[in-house]
Amino acid sequence: MELQQLLIPKLNIYKHKDGYVVYIPERFTEYLPKQAKLTILLDNEKIPIGVVTLFKANSKKYAIKLPKRLGYLWDDLISKDKQVTLVLEKLNQGV
Numbered sequence: 001m002e003l004q005q006l007l008i009p010k011l012n013i014y015k016h017k018d019g020y021v022v023y024i025p026e027r028f029t030e031y032l033p034k035q036a037k038l039t040i041l042l043d044n045e046k047i048p049i050g051v052v053t054l055f056k057a058n059s060k061k062y063a064i065k066l067p068k069r070l071g072y073l074w075d076d077l078i079s080k081d082k083q084v085t086l087v088l089e090k091l092n093q094g095v
Contacts, residue, residue, distance in 0.1 A: 006031050008086040013066065013074050020066040020074040022086065023057055032062055036088040042077070051091065 008028055014021050024032060038049040049067060057063035064086070066074055077084065 003031055004090050006033075006036075006086075006088040006090075008088070010083045011086060012081075012083055013077050015074065015078055018065075019068050020071065021057070022064050022066060022084070024054070024062045024064070024086075026060050029060075029062060033088065033090045035091050037091060038064065039087040039089070041085040041087060042082070047073075 006028065008024060011022050011024075014023070032054055035051060035053050038052045040047040040049060047070075049070075052064050054062045054064055
């Protein structure tokens, strides 16, 4: 059975010179799609982000680059040390 949706709780957002990033814990690696529709859950609010491509941040961890257009929100969350929950929905790939 293949997962269609993956919920990843309690993640921090990090600011780098190239933008904002969320690192995915290693225990989720085997379930990660290459591309997914991302929604962020924050205090009972859903923030739809759109389609994202996951990339390998180092030899063990994957990460997602967050859109810069929401930089004001990411900066606010970082300053308040708030954690977010990611919802990754697998994209339906045509045959």
